Amino acid sequence: MTDRLSQQFAFLQEADRLKGVLRAGRLCDGSRFENSAEHSWHLSLYAMVLADHAPADVDMPRALKMLILHDLVEIDTGDVPIHSQNGTAHASAAQQAAEARAADRIFGLLPADQATEFRCIWEEFEANATPTAIFAKSLDRVQPVLQNLANGGGSWKDYDVTLEQIDRRVGAKIARGLPQVWPWLRAQVAAFFP
């Protein structure tokens, strides 16, 4: 019991470092870059709010867990901005290997049963194949769009992004997980790129 608590608190203390991982997007007021911990919180809130637009086969409690965990590996690897990836919007093999090593180390701080459970949820998110993961991934694409719209262009300006690139790198994923939401959001984005 004491050992178990020691492991759990060691993991929770290590997780604190996610607050120091900066993303490419700025807050809605444009004042500073967002960190991955507050981003994860915001996505969880997105899941709660947009739940009524999700397909019926999404497991909502599991989606919340997934979004809370999904960026923890960035403590070791940092955030890789979507629009910096030469337009592929896919992680390289080297990046995937680095994230797997990070997952080994970080989830490995937990008691074995929880390490397995959390790793499994994270791998489901990464594989992006179940309805729950597809929903969670789509939220991970929606939130930066709203931020960029709010703060005057944000990472779109920084990376010289075009509407066509947003459709391909972002819109396709959102349309897959939140098919009712993308047409509405796409209209706002299109108005931003006259």
Add this chain to the structure above:
Amino acid sequence: MTDRLSQQFAFLQEADRLKGVLRAGRLCDGSRFENSAEHSWHLSLYAMVLADHAPADVDMPRALKMLILHDLVEIDTGDVPIHSQNGTAHASAAQQAAEARAADRIFGLLPADQATEFRCIWEEFEANATPTAIFAKSLDRVQPVLQNLANGGGSWKDYDVTLEQIDRRVGAKIARGLPQVWPWLRAQVAAFFP
């Protein structure tokens, strides 16, 4: 449908401001004060990790929702540090009224059905009477203890806090929601106050 999405995204954009609300506690590495959005994320992770120490009647999916929502009113009221409250560790009537007005405004941005649902979850947290709320409140007390232990005293030093005050303001709440965890944590705290 379009109106509903407009309301939901207006709420989600307003929620972004929680990232600018600073708390009295510092990150585990002591580098800066924590904001209430990343704090809410961390508490959600605490809930997932410490779930196996929670009483059986805690509704864990609802606890996660509760922790994601619990500090949103601080967008209007700011955070009131526990150790600044003249030792009472209870919110004043004026503070409670201000938080109720904030809840009216912020949850009121949502479609009516979600405004009611979210407000209800937040009020359950504040009332601290159900097993789920008691568990969530105890996590809200545990996390700053771990931070202060990690960063060399943090808000305990800032507010000249004694071990007896921690027992009364913090320990009693933790013991109520996580009775197995407090003795372990209390031993670490006592070692910090020789």
